Amino acid sequence: MGNSSFWDDLNSSCSNAGNSCYLENSMRFNFTLQEQAADFYIVLPVIYSVICAVGLTGNTAVIYVVLKAPKMKTVTNMFILNLAIADDLFTLVLPMNIAEHLLRYWPFGEILCKVILSIDHYNIFSSIYFLTVMSIDRYLVVLATVRSKRMPHRTYRAARIVSLCIWMLVTIIVLPFIIFANVYTDDLEIKSCGLNFPKPERFWFKASRIYTLILGFAIPVSTICILYTMMLYKLRNMHLNSNARALDKAKKKVTIMVFIVLAVFLFCWTPFHLATIVALTTDLPQTSMVIGISYFITSLSYANSCLNPFLYAFLDDSFRKSFRKLLECRTS
Known part of the structure; x- marks a missing residue:
């Protein structure tokens, strides 16, 4: 696992696989190519700082409200809580990514390298899996309503x-990335944090x-698409069946909220995964355009971590009311 040979081969991969060197993981970029895009190099830390500040504030507020407000302890909000925790962890370590961009080398050592890369990949996988579980839950709720x-088994504890x-x-899925995460030194003696694979x-x-x-x-999104297709089919049949009971207002609102959160996630992350296919x-x-597009795609995936709190605040009346009530209690 020589560091130089790894980067020699990876740079060769970049020439053959396009912007895959930017998507090697969702936080690391090739510094040689950064020199070709100085404008992006200056703008990126600003964008990441905004994402960090907004995401950390918003997701911390979500965690606080769900844990403190008694009325917020619902099944859906438990999954929202875990989504917020995953996003909060990611935005919490984003300043280290900003520092790496500004310093143009990794100054934090191997342990933090493994921690940062593992949290980065936790964010990729945990978000979509919790959205998948939320979609399964919504489907079961619709199915139960139709019937x-x-x-009785759908409880907060469950x-x-x-x-x-x-x-x-x-954790099991991310384990290989934790194992291969390492600090390496390239031919220019610049330390970087990335995935250090064995040969080939x-x-x-x-x-x-x-x-x-x-x-x-692919697997979670396909599962979600199948679930929502079946859900829409059930709702359509329920509408046609005069004996079927319609979803009550609260259940419909929650279903719509989950659907919108999912749609925003796909909007932010689909370009990242499509770019991976193109790159490979x-x-x-x-070119500067390819580099710029890859930076934009990665920034878009990062932005998802700060959007969800606004969706909850906009779509969920109980969240807004609970948040205001807790603020009043804190200031009184």
């Missing part, structure tokens, strides 16, 4: 157990991208 049945299982599953490095690099694409996007299957020239 006019109760759901949601906590499911959430714990999701974190354990994501190019094969492992592509395998890691396919692994992320399948487990972090085509030979893109390393």
Whole structure:
């Protein structure tokens, strides 16, 4: 696992796989190519700082409200809580990514390198898996409503157990990235934090991208699409059946909120995964436009971590009321 040979081979991969060097993980970029895009180099820390400040404030507020407000302890809010925790962890370590961009080397050592890369990948996988669980929950709620049945096992405690299982599953999925995360020194003696694969490095690099694409996007998104297709079918039949009971207002609002949160997630992350496919299957020239697009795609995926709190505040009346009530209690 020589560092120089790894980067020699990775740079060769970048010439053959286009902007894959920017998507090697969702935080690391090739510094040689950064020199070709000085404007992006200056703008990126500003963008990341805004995402960090807004995301950290918003997600911390979500965590505080869900944990403190008694009326917020619902099954859906348990999954929202875990989404906010994943986003909060990511935005919490984003300043180190900003520092790496500004300093143009990794100054924090190997342990923090593993921590940062693991949190980065936790964010990729945990968000989509919790959204998948939320979609499954919405489907079961709709199904139970159509059949006019109760759901005695759908409890806050059960949601906590499911959430714990999701974190354990994501830990297993992320484990290979934690193992390969390492601080390496390139030919210019510049320290960087990234995935240091064994030989043949190019094969492992592509395998890691396919692994992320399948487990972090293709399987969960396909599952979600199937669930929502079935859900819409059930709702359509329920509308046509005069004996069926319509979803009550509260359940419909929650279903719409989950759908919008999912749609925003796909809007932010689909370009990232599509770019991975393009990078691994085509030979893109390393032009300023390609570099700029890859930076924009990565920034868009980061931005998802600060958007969800605004969606909850805009779509969920109980969240707004609980937040205002807690603020009044704190100031009184």
